[in-house]
Amino acid sequence: MKVCDDSFELLGKSFSSRFLLGTAGYPSPEVLMNTIKMAGVEIVTMGVKRQVSGSPGVENKLLSKIRGLGLKILPNTAGCRTATEAVTVAEVSREIFETDWIKLEVIGDDYSLQPEPFELVEATGKLVKKGFKVFAFCTEDILVAERLVLEGCNILMPWGSPIGSAQGIINPEALTRFREKFPDLTVIVDAGIGAPSHASMAMELGCDAVLLNSAVSQSVDPVRMGNAFKSAILGGREAYRAGLIKPQSFASASTQVGNSIF
Numbered sequence: 001m002k003v004c005d006d007s008f009e010l011l012g013k014s015f016s017s018r019f020l021l022g023t024a025g026y027p028s029p030e031v032l033m034n035t036i037k038m039a040g041v042e043i044v045t046m047g048v049k050r051q052v053s054g055s056p057g058v059e060n061k062l063l064s065k066i067r068g069l070g071l072k073i074l075p076n077t078a079g080c081r082t083a084t085e086a087v088t089v090a091e092v093s094r095e096i097f098e099t100d101w102i103k104l105e106v107i108g109d110d111y112s113l114q115p116e117p118f119e120l121v122e123a124t125g126k127l128v129k130k131g132f133k134v135f136a137f138c139t140e141d142i143l144v145a146e147r148l149v150l151e152g153c154n155i156l157m158p159w160g161s162p163i164g165s166a167q168g169i170i171n172p173e174a175l176t177r178f179r180e181k182f183p184d185l186t187v188i189v190d191a192g193i194g195a196p197s198h199a200s201m202a203m204e205l206g207c208d209a210v211l212l213n214s215a216v217s218q219s220v221d222p223v224r225m226g227n228a229f230k231s232a233i234l235g236g237r238e239a240y241r242a243g244l245i246k247p248q249s250f251a252s253a254s255t256q257v258g259n260s261i262f
Contacts, residue, residue, distance in 0.1 A: 020044070124152070128153065196225075
């Protein structure tokens, strides 16, 4: 299902949707499948540790269903705390999911679930050398992002706010500077998105895509919520392409008084 009239180019592949969706926490596999279809999603994330430690039959069946829809799978290293652990999990993911794409998560703090910058940079460098295409989950810290880029990462995933917090984009100014600093890299907002309006804001700021999970999977009606996010992401992208007017601190009459209305 096409959700945007400008294609999303990602690592040499073209996608219609700029909506990436997580696959955890849904009431049932059927609800997940219906949500994916309604949302027009083409890329989904799956936790490597969940695949390994969960019920093999259930997880394999889910993986088979997702592959049956022709979706691109983006494995993630959720739950990793060190570069060494993340690299090991990524290597396992390449065997399980048969892809060199990896969403790299290295968490350093239990309270905020904030990425550990030193371990993240180290893991990125090691994985790039092993041929992985790293999607680095980070904050809006430009200096850390620059280090990631120097290590060979060209897909940055700054959070909107802490994982699962549903606070949305808490620092739009920082995210705007982040986008401006890396105009030629893919920037995908990941984490903290709690409402369609949050996703729309991320797109209005010029980000290339949005990845979220809990806002859909934990809603009362995931299928309907997936559709709402699809529309919001499309609307935000169209607004960015159209060119938003700049806010100002004073009034400006929209109706001109004169002989000509143009």
